[in-house]
Amino acid sequence: MNDLLAWRRRNTVTTYPKPAGGAPNFPALESDVLDYWDTDDTFRASVSRRNDAPEYVFYDGPPFANGLPHYGHLLTGYVKDIVPRYRTMRGYKVDRRFGWDTHGLPAELEVQRQLGITDKSQIDEMGIGKFNDACRASVLKYTQEWRAYVTRQARWVDFDNDYKTLDLTFMESVIWAFKQLWDKGLAYEGYRVLPYCWNDETPLSSHELRMDDDVYQSRQDPAITVGFRITEGPLQDAYLLVWTTTPWTLPSNQAVAVNRDVSSLSPGERTRASLALLMASGANFLVLDEPTNHLDLPAIEQLETALGAYDGTLLLVTHDRRLLEAVELDRTIALGAAAVR
Secondary structure (H helix, E strand, O other), X not given: OHHHHHHHHHHOOOXXXXXXXXXXXXXXXXXXXXXXXXXXXXXXXXXXXXXXXXXXXXXXXXXXXXXXXXHHHHXXXXXXXXHHHHHXXXXXXXXOXXXXXXXXXXXXXXXXXHHOOOOXXXXXXXXXXXXXXXXHHXXXXXXXXHHHHHHHOOOOOEEEEEEEOOOHHHHHHHXXXXXXXXXXXXXXXXXXXXXXXXXXXXXXXXXXXXXXXXXXXXXXXXXEEEEEEOOXXXXXXXXXXXXXXXXXXXXXXXXXXXXXXXXXXXXHHHHHHHHHHHHHHOOOEEEEEOOOOOOOHHHHHHHHXXXXXXXXXXXXXXXXXXXXXXXXXXXXXXXXXEEEO
């Protein structure tokens, strides 16, 4: 019996922090518990003693290490701690390796700020290799702050055996996983409309749109009307007028679709329609190149009246001297006949 009591004393934890008398000091108690876990190596023991148990894998989206943790990390960190603890108590072996996301625009933008780079061409001049080296040094800038933060919130996770997405082993594992999907016929090609950053020359994810307050700004853009010239066929040299409220999509346009049930405009109608749209838009600068071509006399008279009432800046290129005389102009340049008002 005495041997049994001695064995129990040797194997019974008696140093676990306990509150003293009076009102408890919770922050002090938390620090005492953390110190005890560290001294006792409780977390690693909870994993190693289950080496023969079935494994439970918990996939955790890693944070960026080149930024400090915030409230959002605190909130999700508790959930990421509760699930592995519960599965451990159910008898599973749950390895919890902390990870660092070192890829993507946030890492690159941070290095650009550090190096004073404002344009992608400066990266090309510096050299991709040197820029990547600077990124590797930057992405792990706040690892110690993260470790202190996560440990203080009582989350059990292995920082000493962490992984980084820049590791070749990690990147190769991602490619391997994708190949398994490909071999099973589960990968397909699709199309998505994504925001595009002209400065960084890259599409942006939904997360990258929320990185900073000034990444994405709502603004009002005027609608524009664009003329697409027909290069062949019975309507050659006529224009298709396209009205759009999203002018930033124009550089990527591949085609103009025409409804069979909509009548096309003749060249004269095209000019009148274009002018009407420009006048209605309230534009303060107007460029007209031979606007009377293909117009009949009534249409020319309408054009003269409209231009006479137009109070914005007008650049008029024409061989029609009647039009020049009808419109009051500040300066005329005799190159055929051109005028500026």
